[in-house]
Amino acid sequence: xMLSCKPRHAQMIGNIASxxxxxxxxVGPVSLGDQPAxxxxxxxxxxxxxxxxxxxxxxxxxxxxxxxxDRGRLVVGSVRAVKNYDTGKDDPNWGNVEVAVHDLAxxxxxxxxxxxxxxxxxxxxxxxxxxxxGRYVCVYTKHxxxxxxxxxxxxxxxxxxxxNPRIFSSPGQAERFGGDSVTYSNLFRFSSGRIFxxxxxxxxxxxxxxxxxxxxxxxxxxxxxxxxxxxxxxxKYVQDGDVIHFVTxxxxxxxxxxxxxxxxLRDGQLCKSDGSVVAELSANERTNVRTWDFTxxxxxxxxxxxxxxxxxxxxxxxxVVLFSVQKDGRGLPPRQGGNDLRYHYARWNxxxxxxxxxxxxxxxxxxxxxDYTGLAAIHPSDPTTVYISTNADPVTGxxxxxxxxxxxxxxxxxxxxxDGGQTWRWTPITANSTKDNLRPIVPKWQDDRTxxxxxxxxxxxxxxxxxxxVVATILPDTK
Numbered sequence: 001x002m003l004s005c006k007p008r009h010a011q012m013i014g015n016i017a018s019x020x021x022x023x024x025x026x027v028g029p030v031s032l033g034d035q036p037a038x039x040x041x042x043x044x045x046x047x048x049x050x051x052x053x054x055x056x057x058x059x060x061x062x063x064x065x066x067x068x069x070d071r072g073r074l075v076v077g078s079v080r081a082v083k084n085y086d087t088g089k090d091d092p093n094w095g096n097v098e099v100a101v102h103d104l105a106x107x108x109x110x111x112x113x114x115x116x117x118x119x120x121x122x123x124x125x126x127x128x129x130x131x132x133x134g135r136y137v138c139v140y141t142k143h144x145x146x147x148x149x150x151x152x153x154x155x156x157x158x159x160x161x162x163x164n165p166r167i168f169s170s171p172g173q174a175e176r177f178g179g180d181s182v183t184y185s186n187l188f189r190f191s192s193g194r195i196f197x198x199x200x201x202x203x204x205x206x207x208x209x210x211x212x213x214x215x216x217x218x219x220x221x222x223x224x225x226x227x228x229x230x231x232x233x234x235x236k237y238v239q240d241g242d243v244i245h246f247v248t249x250x251x252x253x254x255x256x257x258x259x260x261x262x263x264x265l266r267d268g269q270l271c272k273s274d275g276s277v278v279a280e281l282s283a284n285e286r287t288n289v290r291t292w293d294f295t296x297x298x299x300x301x302x303x304x305x306x307x308x309x310x311x312x313x314x315x316x317x318x319x320v321v322l323f324s325v326q327k328d329g330r331g332l333p334p335r336q337g338g339n340d341l342r343y344h345y346a347r348w349n350x351x352x353x354x355x356x357x358x359x360x361x362x363x364x365x366x367x368x369x370x371d372y373t374g375l376a377a378i379h380p381s382d383p384t385t386v387y388i389s390t391n392a393d394p395v396t397g398x399x400x401x402x403x404x405x406x407x408x409x410x411x412x413x414x415x416x417x418x419d420g421g422q423t424w425r426w427t428p429i430t431a432n433s434t435k436d437n438l439r440p441i442v443p444k445w446q447d448d449r450t451x452x453x454x455x456x457x458x459x460x461x462x463x464x465x466x467x468x469x470v471v472a473t474i475l476p477d478t479k
Contacts, residue, residue, distance in 0.1 A: 043404035048473035053100035120464030263294035302330035338364030362392035
């Protein structure tokens with residue numbers, strides 16, 4: 001079940017630190033330009049202080065949970081790059097799948113290598129699940145080059161000690177970036193004790209496997225749904241007890257002007273947002289269910305190409321979605337669009353979806369992937385709070401030029417809405433950086449504090465072309 005919403009979280013963004021406190025009582029968004037001059041001129045500001053977890057790691061964003069808080073520890077997975085692109089030197093630990101563990105009481109951080117020299121790709125990041133017996137299980141794969149799914153277990157109450165991986169073979173033919181080769185892992189444990197892993201597999205579509213012995217062995221389940229027979233649909237998931245909500249596209253946005261759809265899995269049935277049944281969950285590799293059979297959240301077109309970034313549930317267990325929209329790609333070949341990206345926020349009110357544009361997301365992260373933003377996250381305990389990465393002022397779209405080095409950088413902002421997502425107040429989490437701040441994660445945590453984990457540095461491509469430290473900050477209790 002989702003953590004209950006705590007009233008103090010609703011005030012957190014406006015009170016992160018006295019150095020950046022917004023004192024104006026505005027009902028609309030607040031821009032970086034409203035900060036005192038002293039803070040605009042401060043170099044590499046980070047609200048709450050910076051914690052370094054991995055000096056050269058990265059992740060993609062379609063596997064979860066990449067970061068968990070459990071038993072007083074922040075546990076984060078990432079993949080190490082082939083070299084340090086700032087220094088040009090090769091990294092002897094290239095391709096390592098790593099686990100960083102930060103003790104929230106002592107402030108100590110330790111790291112362990114889960115799989116040495118695995119592959120040069122950020123898609124290989126593990127998904128974690130805390131088990132009732134005190135152990136952790138994690139699942140990860142390579143990116144579209146084989147059928148193997150790797151599963152590790154930790155020692156009891158020790159996420160720094162892991163056993164050898166168990167390997168499950170998904171059905172199909174392994175073809176690079178096509179066919180049935182696997183990537184992405186999303187772990188959920190039901191009240192029965194059964195663990196589900198939703199991943200890309202047969203048909204390059206979403207599939208599932210399950211375990212009834214806490215991950216010691218796995219059984220292939222079936223194909224969940226199909227995309228448009230192009231490259232692949234993309235999904236994000238969130239759990240409500242024995243219900244799994246999902247948000248999906250038709251395809252990759254470089255290949256199709258995506259819309260966005262929502263549905264959920266309950267009692268073995270795939271349902272639309274209103275609970276009407278689409279079909280039984282397939283128990284084999286065949287299905288006739290298509291992503292567009294579910295409830296449409298957003299209608300895409302050449303001027304509005306959608307891609308989801310996060311999904312959470314509100315206090316009534318209704319889905320809330322954060323997604324990006326590319327506005328400038330009509331008629332353009334790859335590498336020529338992606339200079340006007342926006343963030344949108346959508347919520348299911350029990351009868352229909354309501355969505356609105358909430359912020360400028362800035363420009364594409366790198367050429368060719370014109371839909372890649374710095375990404376964004378919803379606070380899991382308060383979905384009226386979001387965190388975004390952008391290299392533009394969230395309100396005006398003006399480029400963010402750092403006072404520290406006179407260069408444009410992606411910064412993190414916290415946003416808070418008091419009217420169901422119609423208007424937002426924005427507060428910097430980072431400011432005047434000398435490095436980009438990308439791909440924030442907000443793990444679930446039964447605490448009045450908030451942990452934000454992100455990538456800080458230079459990111460050029462998912463195949464190891466990055467020099468990004470994995471970092472975190474702990475935003476304080478603001479009661």
